[in-house]
Amino acid sequence: MPQFMLLLHSDPAGMKQLSPEEMQKAMEKFMAWRNKPFTRDGHRLTDDAGRVMRIRAGETRTSDGPYSETKEILGGYYTIEAADYEDAVRLAQGHPTLEYGGTIEVRQVWGL
Amino acid sequence: MPQFMLLLYDDPAGFQRLSPEEMQMAMEKYMAWTKKPFTKDAHRLGEDLGRVMRSAGGQIRTTDGPYSETKEILGGYYTIEAANYDEAVKLAMDHPTLEHGGTIEVRHVWGT
Numbered sequence: 722m723p724q725f726m727l728l729l730h731s732d733p734a735g736m737k738q739l740s741p742e743e744m745q746k747a748m749e750k751f752m753a754w755r756n757k758p759f760t761r762d763g764h765r766l767t768d769d770a771g772r773v774m775r776i777r778a779g780e781t782r783t784s785d786g787p788y789s790e791t792k793e794i795l796g797g798y799y800t801i802e803a804a805d806y807e808d809a810v811r812l813a814q815g816h817p818t819l820e821y822g823g824t825i826e827v828r829q830v831w832g833l
Numbered sequence: 834m835p836q837f838m839l840l841l842y843d844d845p846a847g848f849q850r851l852s853p854e855e856m857q858m859a860m861e862k863y864m865a866w867t868k869k870p871f872t873k874d875a876h877r878l879g880e881d882l883g884r885v886m887r888s889a890g891g892q893i894r895t896t897d898g899p900y901s902e903t904k905e906i907l908g909g910y911y912t913i914e915a916a917n918y919d920e921a922v923k924l925a926m927d928h929p930t931l932e933h934g935g936t937i938e939v940r941h942v943w944g945t
Binding site for chain 1: 838840874876877878879881883884885886887888893895898900901907909912918921922925926931932934935936937938939940941942943944
C-alpha cells in the first residue's frame with residue numbers, strides 16, 4: 722500500500738491564542754489522529770525554528786531557522802497509508818489542523 | 834535521547850543533470866546515511882509536487898502543490914538521535930545532500 726506524508730504547516734502563534742480548555746481539546750484531537758487505522762507514524766515538532774544548513778562557495782553554513790519567510794513552520798507530520806492521492810486527501814479532510822488555520826502538504830513516500 | 838528531524842530540501846532538476854554513474858554514487862551515499870548508528874528513520878519523497886489542503890471560509894480547498902513558491906521541495910527526511918542542536922548539526926555536516934546543493938532544516942521532535 723502506498724504511503725503518504727501529511728506535512729502540517731501552521732503558525733505557532735495561532736495555537737497560543739487558545740484558552741487552556743481549547744488547547745486541551747485540540748491536543749486530544751491531534752493525538753486521536755495518531756490512532757487512526759491508516760496512520761503509520763506521526764510526530765509533533767517543537768515550536769522553535771531550528772537550524773538551517775547549506776553549502777555556499779564550498780563552505781557549510783549553519784544559521785538559525787526558520788527556513789522560509791512565511792509565518793507558518795512545519796509543526797509536525799503523519800505518515801498514512803492510502804491507495805492514491807485522492808484517497809490520501811479524502812482521509813486528511815478531517816484532520817484538526819485545518820480547523821485551526823493550518824495547511825497540510827500531502828506528499829507520496831518514494832518506493833512504497 | 835532527543836530526536837531531530839533533518840528535512841532535506843532540494844531542486845529535483847539538479848539531480849536530473851547527473852550522469853548515471855554520478856546518480857548511482859549519490860544514491861549510495863544517501864542509502865549509507867540511513868544506516869548510520871544515530872539514524873532512526875528515513876524516507877525519500879516522490880518528486881511530484883503533491884497536494885496542498887487548507888481551510889478557507891469553512892471549506893477545505895485542495896490544490897496541486899508545491900506548498901511554497903521556491904524551486905526547492907522537501908525531498909525526504911531523516912530522524913536522528915542527538916544530545917542537542919549543536920550535536921545534530923555536527924552529525925549532519927557530512928550529509929550528501931549538501932554537496933548536491935540541497936538545504937537541510939534541522940528540527941527537534943517534540944517530547945523527545
